[in-house]
Amino acid sequence: MLLPKGIEKHKNLNTSFTKFEQLLQDLAENRFSGYMILTFWGYEGILVLDTGHIIEASSTTDEVKLNGERAVLQILAKAEDPDGVIEVYELPSEVALALGYAMQASLEKSQFEMSNYTLGQVFDMLENQSMTGFVDLEFSANKGFGTVFYLEGTPVEAVIMSNSGKIISGEQVYMKFLEIGEMIQPRVTVYSVNDPKPLVEEQTFLIPWQHDKFLAFWNELLQYLHTLISDQSKKQKFLENFRKICSSISDHYPFLHPETGRVKWDYETFRVERILPLRIFLQGMSLALNRLVHQVPSRRLRKLSLSQITQEVGDIAQKYDISNNQLEPQKFVYQIFRGLL
Structure with missing residues (x-):
């Protein structure tokens, strides 16, 4: 899953000099929607907010991945360590919500199961099923990777990463996927969540x-x-x-x-x-x-x-x-x- 690019609000903040919870409070008071990334060597924590409220989180080390409440607490504890890096990206509210739900999703359809469908057929099927979750795409011919986020059958965000690592997101990316899909059959994996629930x-x-x-x-x-x-x-x-x-x-x-x-x-x-x-x-x-x-x-x-x-x-x-x-x-x-x- 690729993260939506969003609008960069803060980049390369060092935990040695940044009070994470004070930053979180400032975002909450400004009804911020988007996500915060906390990274250390061998660690990544992602905190998703919608209109200033924490709705989901993931905390990942080489050995363990946590979601939900436990992930939030792990991120808060980890943020007190020195020499970590904090980045903040703003998203539209519905995209932030879709990202939070995507973190709860599990495998629905494997690449093998989706191999007989064109990309357009996949998108139509997910819309008809009112799916909430995301689709990962892997394009051949050095066309890179992609993710489409769905909220009740509506594609609310699309992200593409080239082989050089450049990331672009937005409606134009979704249309580009359809265009590429007519020429190249991507490898498709579908992840869905049946009963999405944000943290309250x-x-x-x-x-x-x-x-x-x-x-x-x-x-x-x-x-x-x-x-x-x-x-x-x-x-x-x-x-x-x-x-x-x-x-x-x-x-x-x-x-x-x-x-x-x-x-x-x-x-x-x-x-x-x-x-x-x-x-x-x-x-x-x-x-x-x-x-x-x-x-x-x-x-x-x-x-x-x-x-x-x-x-x-x-x-x-x-x-x-x-x-x-x-x-x-x-x-x-x-x-x-x-x-x-």
Whole structure:
């Protein structure tokens, strides 16, 4: 699969001097559509965005290829290493979406299966099938290689690379393919995806610049739990104890470490300093709060009403428009008070 050429926005940025997540934030705030490429020796990461949102990614080494959430996290981690190269290319929204879906595609038709079809017949067939995915083309007679991206049967982008390595993309390339296909029978391979699904950021990640309401919710939730627990305990050391617990579990949840972690809370504000996987963040926070609640004498905890706590936490979530995709109040409260009420 050849990548669409796009409009070059940034080239040869060195990771030693470029903050990857700051660049990503700038692109998000400008509703950027396109892709970022991160390269090291033996490594390539591609992050696809549509209108400022991460929709897909691939992370490739000599041994392993990842897609989706795991690829995003690998790219973010790799971007902190020195001497990598970052490039950014802008695409129309529908082309960015098609590229993201193409990363989810798998082999549909091999070169052998497509050998009896002309290129025009192949294109007509894919249009009639409303295919989403891509077609790889290999031309003989030193005509190079090509890729056509499809979105529900519509060819939204075509890319050609000559034997010299020059890459061109656009509608004129698609027409050129048809022209060449009348004279030369290319080798055709078809890749499709039956149920394409972009990554949904609020279900997958905690992104500081995208999810300010979620951070405000966490600040008020911790203040609420501070009041709730302090009322049942003679010792007013909620924040101190919370930090000690976060430190004790930071081997498994390093983002919670009070000194070196990326999650900070000081009663007044709750901050997250980098993108985190939402599921792991919730696991770490629920474990920390569960251990914190365990420090309260059980006879005092029995005075509390789990249903009332669930209702009040639900009210806080509703205040900040927190969807169940981000956090389910009832489930989360049960995790915090598991084995206690």
